[in-house]
Amino acid sequence: MSTKKNAEARDRESSWTTAPGIALQIRAGFQIASVATGSTPGWHGDKKAGKAAMKERGKLLAELQERLYAEARQGGERRVLLIVQGMDTAGKGGICRHVLGMVDPQGVHLRSFGVPTAEELSHDFLWRIRRALPPAGMIGVFDRSHYEDVLVGKVDELATPAEIEERYEKINEFERELVDAGYTLVKVALLIGYEEQGFRLLRRLARRDKHWKYSPSDVAARAQWPAYMDAYQAMFERTSTEYAPWYAVPADRKWFARLAVTELLAQALARLAPRWPEVRWDPRTQAAQVLATMPRHTAQLSVEELRAEAEDVAAESEDYRNGVEKLITQDARKDAGERVGNGQ
């Protein structure tokens, strides 16, 4: 990357004055009613700068993902699980498409959860979730999740209040277990405003190519908006833990929600600092064996080429290390005091 491009990239990054990991994390005293869903906490650039910053970060995210994947090939057990919740039209699908679309599809394990089937209902609510967990080395993505069972489950009284209480506990135990097994959880709630949802539903209804995303039950859920907000508030209070915190992402501006989730994911992976695995064989011995199968003149040629390429990679790798180090030590610590849910 040229010095000019580096400088441009730095400028874009600097539009975060508070890292989203800090600005958006739910803490004691958080009130969902205080979230300005059209705000961009921590970010002080415009939409164009936001899109550019996201694309830039996407490259690092893609390399981090590849390293995590490679690590698992040698027995690594670590993995990341992104959990996305939000009301209808909040942009869950857009996160899957635009954020996860930046990394190799081979490294993404995406599952979405609808209304439980008869078989699923015959088991504990975590049964279908356990079956959908990502293998080691993957970025798992849950489009809706076990949290539906304390959201629609609570609002529509699909379980008794005592059962809902018990579920919060079970969820916390379950997530503790995952974290102990090598998971990093990134729990994201996309928060849109009531009016914005109205616009988005109307847009779906006006566009023939969006009708399939709409269901008449969406209006019924909308009618219970205050009950849903209460259920989200309770969910945050009961399940935002130190080992698996919730992030509240104002989502009226789709570009901001996607940018924020990209940054949260990149920071989660950067903290793992996955490394290319050590191999159990000697590259020089192997190369000699391959060279023995090549005609003499092409062998000479290729060795020269490869030497140059290996040097490029070494340099790149330094860029990568610096990128990750900066992400962890500086970017993730930026803090100008902004906090979601204090009217911001």
Added chain:
Amino acid sequence: MSTKKNAEARDRESSWTTAPGIALQIRAGFQIASVATGSTPGWHGDKKAGKAAMKERGKLLAELQERLYAEARQGGERRVLLIVQGMDTAGKGGICRHVLGMVDPQGVHLRSFGVPTAEELSHDFLWRIRRALPPAGMIGVFDRSHYEDVLVGKVDELATPAEIEERYEKINEFERELVDAGYTLVKVALLIGYEEQGFRLLRRLARRDKHWKYSPSDVAARAQWPAYMDAYQAMFERTSTEYAPWYAVPADRKWFARLAVTELLAQALARLAPRWPEVRWDPRTQAAQVLATMPRHTAQLSVEELRAEAEDVAAESEDYRNGVEKLITQDARKDAGERVGNGQ
């Protein structure tokens, strides 16, 4: 899309003089030894034009995928399964990353098959394959597949010759069954040259960040190159059927292989011509219900906005129809007589 851009797109597309569906399809008399692995059958543009054409086609592919997905939401049973085979380093992973990376990850069901586990070995060879089939509406991708059982299975004599013979039959029956159930199969063999593989293995060995992709068994497989070519030839002869033909894709030039697979996939989806599903509710009634929840002034505002947007979509939809129609009626029929495997 502006008229100028349309014209540019047409220019790029016109670099196909024979559609890959015709140029690359394996027919009676095909000889793997006659494939020029560095050639670009049917394509007469350079790398830059190839990348641009791929990107352009990727947009149509993405929309086709979304429609197929939507169709399944209303009970559609159709799906596409891309099967990718090739020697080590042939670029299977690159297809997954760069071709499938152009469509929504929510619509891609990717599975890769390694050395069978003990459990898998205790079942018929198609057992693990059946478990990995994509749900309706998805683009399934198999990175390696049941064909490993007649490739490495044959070369390493993991089964008797009689068993291998039987497997060809079982595969044909299995694929017939899939096609009858609504699958479109796109079977792609990435063919690289022996020398090119040598270079690519050396590159992996020279680069620390590629070591994880290498295995000492790769050299052992390379030593059996002629036996593998025989196994591919037999596989083509026995399993390239009218309902599920094989495509031989010269793969020394990665950009060409990716472009060709993009085009093959887009043509497969375009032939399905998936349509936005008819819904079972009345959009106007639903919209009235949503509007009743909005403040009067925003409601007025949104109706105006939406009317304009709905018109845009209608126009777009015409572009789409024209694109698909052209793809099926013209692009997929281009034939200047080029055929893979006749030295081309």
